[in-house]
Amino acid sequence: MILGSPCRYVESPNQDERPDGEEPTLLVVHSISLPPGEYGGDAIEQLFSNRLDPRAHPYFREIAGLKVSAHFLVRRDGGLVQFVPVGRRAWHAGASRWRGRERCNDYSLGVELEGLEGGPFEPAQYRSLERLVRALRAALPLRQIAAHSDVAPGRKGDPGAGFAWRRVLAALSQH
Ligand SMILES: [Zn+2]
Numbered sequence: 001m002i003l004g005s006p007c008r009y010v011e012s013p014n015q016d017e018r019p020d021g022e023e024p025t026l027l028v029v030h031s032i033s034l035p036p037g038e039y040g041g042d043a044i045e046q047l048f049s050n051r052l053d054p055r056a057h058p059y060f061r062e063i064a065g066l067k068v069s070a071h072f073l074v075r076r077d078g079g080l081v082q083f084v085p086v087g088r089r090a091w092h093a094g095a096s097r098w099r100g101r102e103r104c105n106d107y108s109l110g111v112e113l114e115g116l117e118g119g120p121f122e123p124a125q126y127r128s129l130e131r132l133v134r135a136l137r138a139a140l141p142l143r144q145i146a147a148h149s150d151v152a153p154g155r156k157g158d159p160g161a162g163f164a165w166r167r168v169l170a171a172l173s174q175h
Pocket residue numbers: 029030031092148156158
């Protein structure tokens with residue numbers, strides 16, 4: 001499934017098949033900004049499509065070779081970009097475990113919020129994320145939501161304390 005307007009689609013090569021019959025039941029929330037703390041550029045899209053120029057910023061040298069992706073990115077203005085169809089596996093959680101089950105990429109959707117780990121997010125991002133969660137809930141057996149820091153504790157800290165869980169939990173619980 002690819003969501004319609006206003007979602008832009010940028011294909012990421014960093015995806016593959018989910019295990020047989022697996023449907024996404026978990027939403028993993030991340031934060032990212034490239035370079036860290038700078039918003040609005042296209043470096044995130046470049047990273048997820050393996051086009052990030054390691055010479056463009058010192059930080060990019062550390063990450064330019066990563067093969068990573070997420071299903072969705074929510075920009076600071078609420079704009080939505082999709083990189084991987086929800087029926088396929090995006091490479092966002094890495095080594096991970098949620099409620100005793102490992103390899104969260106197998107059964108989750110990854111959503112990146114443009115922002116700094118621990119920092120605040122924009123009202124437009126919550127509105128966009130709530131709309132997204134409702135649309136996904138209508139089409140998929142999505143039941144749970146977790147932070148990347150929840151599924152990879154000690155290794156990952158995003159999205160951090162600035163993320164207002166109650167706003168998204170309310171959207172997830174509506175039927
Ligand atoms: Zn993350």
